[in-house]
Amino acid sequence: MMTADMSDENEREYSTRVQTCTDTPGDKDFPMMHEDMIRKTKTNPGLVNTALTVSLRKFHGTLDEVRHRHPLLVGKSIAITRKIGFSDVIMPGEVRNDFYFSIHRGDFEKGKKTAQKNVEARVVVLDDKGNEMKECLSAGSGELNGDEYKSFIMYHHNKTVWNEIVKICLPIDQFPLCHVRFEFRHCSTQKPKHLFSFGFIRLHDGVTIRDGKHELILYK
Template identity: 40%
Template sequence: GLWVSLKLLPGDLAQVQKDFSHLVDRSTAVARKMGFPEIILPGEVRNDIYVTLIQGEFDKGKKKTPKNVEVTMSVHDEDGNLQEKAIHPGAGYEGVSEYKSVVYYQVKQPCWYETVKVAIAIEEVSRCHLRFTFRHRSSQE
């Protein structure tokens, strides 16, 4: 089993780091809120793009059982060049060039509900696109 414990720490980040230094240090990942505050301060630039891979429906083709589908997502510019480290699977993670989904064994309609952050410079957004590839993964891989 898995046991998770949560504790609400009062104060802003600086205060929490000061008062609870044994729990929160510089290596602690801090996730920004998905959404925007009611007041946006001048000079605050935020261009967050979140992509959620929800579900798919895949025919088994000539096979007797459904396929083991893996989805790979990557970011490319208008010339097809891969944008390095543009995908962030979670707070505190380094950017990756390709995101690979979980593979469900022999499921015709897999439901992933996996959300990633795509970090692209504001001036590059209109020149980039997401590429999704789908492939069967053998259970021996």
């Protein structure tokens, strides 16, 4: 992992090897590979002679001040990631209504198939009339919000682990009326995607749903 003293404003470069998990059946270790690397529970030499180099530089001051001093380095196209939570001083008129959820894992039956499924999870937000909300799902800073979110697909794996985090961006007045629907499809190379299961969770039930793990009942 990349660790160093960043107490000054000098630019520093860090290199890390590109990791691979193609030696494991179905790439099942991919979602937790970073955790294994941090805990050093598994060793993976990575791809030989293949590395990712990242340059880091720390700036002091507000965003406007940094842009004024370094207009070429910090332009309008730079993605801004806000810190989760409020600052120590909350300014008048500052409103924030971010809701994050993590698609952790799913356990699915093989059914009558001889091979396990290739499962894709699709996420949409619907209002109380069943209409899909537009441009309310964000997969990260720097990208436009989307109407839906689709996970990566694990090949032949019925106990898929995704660990993907998505942010819901909704006006405060619409938040209590909406729910999140999770759709699961089997993806075949020869046939169209087949919806085989779905589940949902309300964003508000008198109060905002609690932080923590939630197990959803899936319907066929």
